[in-house]
Amino acid sequence: MGMVATAVLLQQANASQSGTENASGAAAKRISAASATKLVEPLASELGDAYGGAFYDEDKQQLVVNVAGDADAVNEVNRTGAVARSVDNSNGELGSATKTLASRATMAGTAWATDPRTNQIVVTADRTVTGERWDKLETTVESLGTGMARIQKSAGEFKPFAAGGDAIFGGGSRCSLGFNVTTDDGSPGFLTAGHCGVAAESWSDAQDGAAIGTVQAATFPGDGDFALVTYDDPAADAPSVVNTGDGQTTEITQVAEAAVGLEVSRMGSTTGLQTGAVTGLNATVNYPEGTVSGLIQTDVCAEPGDSGGSLFTTDGSAIGLTSGGSGDCTAGGETFFQPVTTALAAVGAEIGGGA
Secondary structure (H helix, E strand, O other), X not given: OHHHOOOOOOOOOOOOOOOHHHOOOOOOOOOOHHHHHHHHHHHHHHHHHHEEEEEEEOOOOEEEEEEEOOHHHHHHHHHHOOEEEEEOOOHHHHHHHHHHXXXXXXXXXXXXXXXXXXXXXXEEEOOOOOHHHHHHHHHXXXXXXXXXXXXXXXXOOOEEOOOOOOEEEEOOEEEEOOEEEEEOOOOEEEEEOHHHHOOOOEEEOOOOOOEEEEEEEEEOOEOOXXXXXXXXXXXXXXXXXXXXXXXXXXXXXXXXXXXXOOEEXXXXXXXXXXXXXXXXXXXXXXXXXXXXXXXXXXXXXOOOOOOOOEEEOOOOEEEEEEEEEOOEOOOEOOEEEEEHHHHHHHHOEEEOXXX
16 A cells, blocks of 8 residues: 555745845745745735735745735735735736636636736647637737736647556556545545546556545546545555655645745656646646646646646645646646645545554
């Protein structure tokens, strides 16, 4: 069963330096990435309409918070020790723009996510978006107004990364185990990608091997890409660790939200341990199979079979589950992840397992 113990490693992030010089240097505090992610939610709630997103500056070890047109809000941010940066677009305005994209430009091969470093929505089109579809996307982005969004092209093609992982097999598919969990009735289980969960009901830890787990819940497409699989043996050894390769493991002790600028690592059965950074939040991806929302966007590479694999931090925080993307680990590209926090809440489980 150690073969299916989840595999992860995450590092702190190098974020853009843009805007950090606008804050009072004396007031800004050096904090860890983990502390920064915990500070974002209460600050966003307190700032309300003035909140414009946030990111972590690894070099200065500071949380940078965007503030849209409110001097009192700037003072409130500085009071917490974070760095306030004045921007044009609030989160509410960015949210309205994403709704416009969803209503006018939902088509396979496109994705969008908010990038607080540029205070814009980054719209990505893969190589299949051409001709009239490209024209429609470009027109929609232009209609949002100057400085609200920008388009970038991806050389690859957006698709779920089902085919191989650390490694679980079901219905002819190969995926990766994400994190071992304990369900609300105390049973051991694990999280993986939702598109894996809808592909097969039972999963094994060996190709053509006996089933070790049964899918209890799966979401894909729609409001996420996650599945809960419970072990068929209620006494199964399901430790809350990840196999990071070469006989090394990392203990997973907690769950954390992603923050733009966070350097992360991903573990999957096809490409093993890979690193990169979070580049966008609340991403929407239009796969050929349907639209998935609420994802984390990164520049970490992944390939088919890595689906469901773990995204973590070095302090043992579970961050995400590999969903899909446009590239590979030779050319690079964008990769999207299901936040673990929302997956756990939806299936009624908590991180961790037996010792």
